[in-house]
Amino acid sequence: MQITQCLHAAILVSDLAKAEDFYGNILGLPKVDRNLKFPGAWYQIGNFQIHLIVADAIPSDLVNSEKLGRNRHLAFSVANLDEAKEQLLNRGCTIQMSASGRAALFTQDPDGNIIEMSEM
Structure with missing residues (x-):
């Protein structure tokens, strides 16, 4: 395969x-x-x-609320992380910066699905 x-x-x-x-x-x-x-x-x-x-029910399988990146998530590349961060905060989204120190942040959609954004 x-x-x-x-x-x-x-x-x-x-x-x-x-x-x-x-x-x-x-x-x-x-x-x-x-x-x-x-x-x-x-x-x-x-x-x-x-x-x-x-779906009628959304499973909550958050295993690490301290570090969102250690949970099931989607990762997107963004052109400018600071702009993405500002836009998310302006729309009332909570963010968590990557604990590794790299240029990345994590946010959640309205159902708690985790989204990573990394500047590549």
């Missing part, structure tokens, strides 16, 4: 409107048209997609 590309990640959300505000408006990801028969929203990042899927 030879895996050649990662296509998408599915994220469970409880409130689609709040999730769409976070991923579409706060993070600024472009939405993708989808013709599926269950509630959700797709967003595009280069050749990669994030699939938001509405």
